[in-house]
Amino acid sequence: MMASAYYSEEIHGAHQYFELSDFVLDSGYTLRGAKLAYKTHGTLSAAKDNVILVPHWYSATSATMELWIGEGRTLDPSRYFIVVPGQFGGGFSSSPSNTPPPFNQGAFPPVSIGDDVRAQHRLLTEHLGIQELQLVTGLSMGGQQTYEWAVRYPSMVKRAAPFAANARTPAYNTLLVDVAETLLTSDPAWQNGFYDDSSDVALGLRRHALAFGLTGMCPAFYQEEAWRGAGFASLEDFKRGFLEAYFLPMDPNNLLCQSSKWRRADVSLHTNGDLGAALGRITARTIVGAISTDMFFPLDDCRQDAAMIPGAELRVIDTVWGHLAGFCVLQEDARAIDAILRDVLALPVL
Amino acid sequence: MMASAYYSEEIHGAHQYFELSDFVLDSGYTLRGAKLAYKTHGTLSAAKDNVILVPHWYSATSATMELWIGEGRTLDPSRYFIVVPGQFGGGFSSSPSNTPPPFNQGAFPPVSIGDDVRAQHRLLTEHLGIQELQLVTGLSMGGQQTYEWAVRYPSMVKRAAPFAANARTPAYNTLLVDVAETLLTSDPAWQNGFYDDSSDVALGLRRHALAFGLTGMCPAFYQEEAWRGAGFASLEDFKRGFLEAYFLPMDPNNLLCQSSKWRRADVSLHTNGDLGAALGRITARTIVGAISTDMFFPLDDCRQDAAMIPGAELRVIDTVWGHLAGFCVLQEDARAIDAILRDVLALPVL
Numbered sequence: 001m002m003a004s005a006y007y008s009e010e011i012h013g014a015h016q017y018f019e020l021s022d023f024v025l026d027s028g029y030t031l032r033g034a035k036l037a038y039k040t041h042g043t044l045s046a047a048k049d050n051v052i053l054v055p056h057w058y059s060a061t062s063a064t065m066e067l068w069i070g071e072g073r074t075l076d077p078s079r080y081f082i083v084v085p086g087q088f089g090g091g092f093s094s095s096p097s098n099t100p101p102p103f104n105q106g107a108f109p110p111v112s113i114g115d116d117v118r119a120q121h122r123l124l125t126e127h128l129g130i131q132e133l134q135l136v137t138g139l140s141m142g143g144q145q146t147y148e149w150a151v152r153y154p155s156m157v158k159r160a161a162p163f164a165a166n167a168r169t170p171a172y173n174t175l176l177v178d179v180a181e182t183l184l185t186s187d188p189a190w191q192n193g194f195y196d197d198s199s200d201v202a203l204g205l206r207r208h209a210l211a212f213g214l215t216g217m218c219p220a221f222y223q224e225e226a227w228r229g230a231g232f233a234s235l236e237d238f239k240r241g242f243l244e245a246y247f248l249p250m251d252p253n254n255l256l257c258q259s260s261k262w263r264r265a266d267v268s269l270h271t272n273g274d275l276g277a278a279l280g281r282i283t284a285r286t287i288v289g290a291i292s293t294d295m296f297f298p299l300d301d302c303r304q305d306a307a308m309i310p311g312a313e314l315r316v317i318d319t320v321w322g323h324l325a326g327f328c329v330l331q332e333d334a335r336a337i338d339a340i341l342r343d344v345l346a347l348p349v350l
Numbered sequence: 351m352m353a354s355a356y357y358s359e360e361i362h363g364a365h366q367y368f369e370l371s372d373f374v375l376d377s378g379y380t381l382r383g384a385k386l387a388y389k390t391h392g393t394l395s396a397a398k399d400n401v402i403l404v405p406h407w408y409s410a411t412s413a414t415m416e417l418w419i420g421e422g423r424t425l426d427p428s429r430y431f432i433v434v435p436g437q438f439g440g441g442f443s444s445s446p447s448n449t450p451p452p453f454n455q456g457a458f459p460p461v462s463i464g465d466d467v468r469a470q471h472r473l474l475t476e477h478l479g480i481q482e483l484q485l486v487t488g489l490s491m492g493g494q495q496t497y498e499w500a501v502r503y504p505s506m507v508k509r510a511a512p513f514a515a516n517a518r519t520p521a522y523n524t525l526l527v528d529v530a531e532t533l534l535t536s537d538p539a540w541q542n543g544f545y546d547d548s549s550d551v552a553l554g555l556r557r558h559a560l561a562f563g564l565t566g567m568c569p570a571f572y573q574e575e576a577w578r579g580a581g582f583a584s585l586e587d588f589k590r591g592f593l594e595a596y597f598l599p600m601d602p603n604n605l606l607c608q609s610s611k612w613r614r615a616d617v618s619l620h621t622n623g624d625l626g627a628a629l630g631r632i633t634a635r636t637i638v639g640a641i642s643t644d645m646f647f648p649l650d651d652c653r654q655d656a657a658m659i660p661g662a663e664l665r666v667i668d669t670v671w672g673h674l675a676g677f678c679v680l681q682e683d684a685r686a687i688d689a690i691l692r693d694v695l696a697l698p699v700l
Contacts, residue, residue, distance in 0.1 A: 170569060170572065170573055171572035171573065171575075171585055172564075172568075172569040172571070172572040172573065173569075174585075175560065175563045175564040175572070176564055178560050178563070178564070179529060179533070179560050179561060179564050182533060182536075182557050182560055183529070183532065183533065183536070186532075186533070186536035186537075186557065187536075188538055207532050207536065210525065210528050210529050210532055211529060213525045213528070214525040214526055214528070214529050214564075214565070215564070215565075218522075219520060219522040219523075219648050219650070219651065220650070221522070222520065222521035222522040222525070223520055223521065223522065223651070225521075235521055235524075295645075298569050300569070300570070301569065301573070
């Protein structure tokens with residue numbers, strides 16, 4: 001499948017697009033004709049006081065977060081106006097896969113989590129006229145964006161629920177990014193990002209999936225053969241049918257654009273490297289959602305973040321699905337996420 | 351450096367060699383002119399009742415285990431006759447790097463942990479006339495060999511101390527082998543194992559080191575910057591100066607020969623897949639040494655093995671060095687290992 005076919009509305013549903021025009025990135029490059037794709041669910045209230053922002057995780061699109069949204073869920077479109085922004089490199093927003101020369105493919109400029117959040121802020125304020133977010137929430141890179149929102153725009157973020165993420169990517173976690181990126185780019189067909197078609201890099205995409213098999217779940221996941229619950233008949237079946245199948249249709253440069261942001265996520269860039277000072281800026285009512293078996297952003301690191309946020313609470317999701325619990329393969333993982341979101345939304349704000 | 355230069359007595363000291371002649375492997379191949387390299391420390395007592403066997407871990411040689419041996423250590427050559435056998439694929443014993451055609455390089459036949467242990471058994475019984483081992487101990491693949499010894503030759507093994515290993519490689523752990531092998535063989539110069547010189551595969555060897563950075567230690571190791579204790583000035587310095595430097599001079603086929611054994615280690619092959627029955631055969635007084643932060647063979651898995659061995663005790667080494675605590679970079683890791691070995695040696699036997 002061509003990357004352009006994967007990043008299509010046929011597969012991911014209708015998107016809206018906000019023209020950022022000439023967007024100056026933190027890296028100093030000007031992304032000309034930049035655009036931010038997004039999806040919305042529900043109806044914006046007249047007072048514009050029912051908005052929830054749900055940035056997405058690595059490798060996802062705005063459509064992916066529909067795993068968390070729906071009638072009967074906490075993120076209920078009948079009640080809230082839910083904005084699911086894309087991110088640079090996500091395949092719908094400006095990305096290596098859809099940007100013309102000179103910024104095409106392997107020459108796409110470096111982007112930061114801060115760039116994503118600034119673009120989203122412009123979408124909300126300039127285009128949608130929104131000044132107040134009842135909640136910002138997301139998992140993994142979505143959680144990194146949640147932290148960036150809460151630190152950068154504290155007066156706008158009433159509540160925050162970062163899941164399975166850290167406010168500053170820990171050194172250990174960058175080793176995972178090393179492995180994932182190295183596996184992906186090890187394919188000779190990668191050619192420094194100037195392949196003809198993403199499917200040429202199928203070997204790299206399959207190899208890259210191995211990193212997520214190793215640390216995406218946890219040892220108990222494999223011992224209990226929990227992949228059976230996702231409908232697979234053997235470990236090999238799961239590796240090919242779930243891990244490889246998930247990444248195979250994606251664009252390598254898009255993934256690398258995202259992983260570069262993931263690696264460098266750091267709210268303390270706002271406070272000269274003082275993480276406590278950065279998190280101390282947060283005025284949002286915050287619940288930090290950690291996953292008991294998370295090998296990407298382990299519980300201990302999440303606990304440390306929570307301890308630096310004024311009044312924040314730590315909540316732990318107990319599951320063998322590890323970091324990938326966000327996919328809600330298990331009903332109980334969805335219920336645990338919904339419960340945390342329900343509780344954070346119930347917290348009173350000024 | 352050429353592989354032949356690395357696997358040399360100039361670097362690893364004098365070895366002895368036991369001629370196995372035509373050795374039929376579990377895989378059905380006959381390794382003609384097979385040899386088992388080994389080192390010994392201390393003096394065999396007249397009663398031949400002071401023998402300790404210390405098989406080595408992945409990527410090591412018999413010389414490596416001198417990290418555990420010495421005057422004032424529990425494994426004291428003034429008291430014990432310590433035999434440190436090599437393993438097939440270790441570079442001194444029959445290995446891809448030193449075997450002539452047709453079994454050279456990428457055509458070296460599949461070998462098992464059982465093959466290694468059978469060869470070691472022949473060395474001890476046929477060549478050294480030893481019928482009794484006061485202790486078999488080793489870490490990681492050395493621990494896998496310890497389990498194999500204790501299950502296969504229970505009457506010969508008086509005491510056993512497998513460290514940081516499992517009696518049957520858990521599924522999760524095979525994902526780590528997947529990642530390590532894939533990184534190593536991703537180098538186009540690997541050429542299915544038929545490179546001219548191991549240094550041609552330097553890129554693969556460097557990539558392969560990343561897997562050991564990710565799960566060799568643990569998240570706290572990086573958060574605490576514990577690599578400073580090993581004499582490195584930055585994370586990048588540690589990655590290049592420790593992880594890459596360690597693997598870079600090695601032979602890729604030798605590593606792959608070993609990892610293939612590691613992946614398939616399973617004492618329950620003796621009991622039609624019944625792990626409890628296999629471990630139930632152990633008559634050795636056993637202490638299972640687990641490492642609190644081990645991401646290769648996690649504590650929970652070690653605990654489960656210990657519970658299936660009659661009368662075995664579980665002991666936990668608390669360190670941020672994770673699986674790589676066996677290298678004894680920290681004095682306290684060496685002391686913790688020595689304490690377990692001292693205690694197991696003090697256990698009375700019939």
